Amino acid sequence: MQTITDRLAKRVKSIKVSGIRQMPMLAAKVPGAISLGQGIPDLKTPQYIRQGVSRLLESSNEVGKYSLQPGLPELKQLIAQRLSVEAGRAVDPEKNICVTTGAMEALAIAIATIIDDGDEVLLFDPGYPSYIEQTLFAGGKPVFVPLNESSGWVLDVKKLRAAVTKKTKAIIFCNPANPTGMVFSQTDIAAIVAVAEEFNLFLIGDLTYEFLTYGDVPMPSLIKYASIQDRLILCYSFSKEFAMTGWRVGYLYAPEAVLEQASKIHDAFVICAPTISQYAALVALTQKPESGSENIKADLAAKRDVICKRLDALSDLFSYQKPQGAYYILGRYKKTKLNSWEFTLRLLNEAKVVVIPGSEFGSQGEGCVRFSYGASIENINKAFDSIEAWNKTL
Ligand SMILES: Cc1ncc(COP(=O)(O)O)c(C=O)c1O
Known part of the structure; x- marks a missing residue:
């Protein structure tokens, strides 16, 4: 006889909860565990945003209602202006x-659309x-292009080109990169764009950490690539730049x-982004003090x-590349043959420290763990x- 699980949709059974979100759930059962796991800035949402939203909550009747389905017109206007300049x-x-x-959600609806x-x-x-999960859920097939670890997790354009087949529809990547903290250079970006152009591929850029490169590393x-x-x-986030991970916008x-x-998927699944968070985003952009995200950057x-x-x-336990952007480090561990889940779970249970198993980020991440700082x-x-x-017990 078929079980209930047998009768559930194949698509949903083909995906899983990411290790990034599994680890906090496991860690919640380990009292006193310290998280270097999920990428959450420790800072409070800045005061000007909190105060701006409090004032709006009192004064406006709109904050607690659905917004127009594609978003608050004034917020979209502001975003469009900024992007037009760039x-x-x-x-x-x-x-x-x-x-x-x-x-x-931007990633999900884009992937489901194409x-x-x-x-x-x-x-x-x-x-x-x-x-990976969003591609599988849409019925697609993830094809992995290895980054070159020995040169600092950089792009190997030959491998990217070699991975293209007649069935290739899109390239998806984030810059600065999670989990490596590396920033794809202008040359890398030009090369990725050239591949997308040559093979008529969609290019989905996840720019969640766009604001966050260190020192003089250019983003x-x-x-600006009009040719594609x-x-x-492009998918953007208010989560990290404005310490607004919980606002979901x-x-x-x-x-x-x-x-x-x-927009049809957005409408069918969420109607609109949370209106209060859209107002928070509007405050974040319009009332940003001079030092704005500089404080968050300096902190990180x-x-x-x-x-x-x-x-x-x-260094007897980990080798790593110093991050150029975002706030992650993929550390390769030495001394032990444990796989990255085993290593992570021992670290959680014995040292009470939460990290993310490297294998969650692809086969090249095996033997590594991701630290969020x-x-x-x-x-x-x-x-x-x-x-x-x-480490002394290993
Ligand atoms: C690369 C990357 N993309 C997207 C997200 C999700 O961003 P948001 O909170 O805006 O949904 C994260 C969150 O950590 C991320 O690291």
Whole structure:
């Protein structure tokens, strides 16, 4: 006899909850565990945003209602203006922008809009796991393009080109990269765009960490490539730049033909992004003080220095690449043959430190764990004191 599970949809059974979200659930059962796991900035949502939203909650009758389905017109207008400047051409708030429930929904509706059964999607390995699940759920086939670890998890254009087949529909990647913290250079971006152009592929850029490169590392623009504007889809987030992970708001930039279709999925599944969060996003952009995201950047730059110093002191256990952007480090561990889930679970249960198993980011991530340094400096230090003590037991 068929069980209930047997009778559930194959599509949903083909995907899983990402290790990034499994680990906090496992860690919740380990009292006192310190998280270097999920990418959550430790800072409060900035005061000007909290106060702006409080005032609106009191004064406006609109904040608690559905917004227009594709988002608050004034927010879309502002986003379109900013993108137009970067693109050097007009971005239309009506035709090109949809405010979404985080970058995650932007990715999901974009992927569901362009991927048909059997379409291949090129993903970098290691890369952000949700691209895999969203591709599978849409009926597509993830095809992994290994990044080159020995040169610092950089793009190998030959491998990207070699992975293209007649079935390839899209390339999806994020810059700065999660989990490696690397930033694809202008040359890399030009090469990726050239492949998309040559083989008529959609290019989905996840720009969740676009604001966050360190020192003088430049952040290359994708939107300025007019040559692929009919196939270029960009996903943006307010989560990290404004310490707003829980507000769940981001946006999708897409060509008109794509946005028209993607809006139908947005409507059918979420109606609109949370209105209160759209107002928070509006406040975030319009009332941003001079120092705005600089404070968050400075905070994370200081944390990067601390975590790198602690990792350097643990060089018998980990090798790693110093991140150029975002706030992740993929550390390759030595000394043990444990797989990355085994290593992570031992670290959780014995050292009470939460990290994410590297295998969750692709086969090249096996033998690694991902550290997020969004935590407070105090907690980063406490976690590493604990890892140092644990290291002696290995
Ligand atoms: C690469 C990447 N894309 C998307 C997201 C999700 O962003 P949002 O909170 O805007 O849905 C995350 C969250 O950590 C991420 O790391």
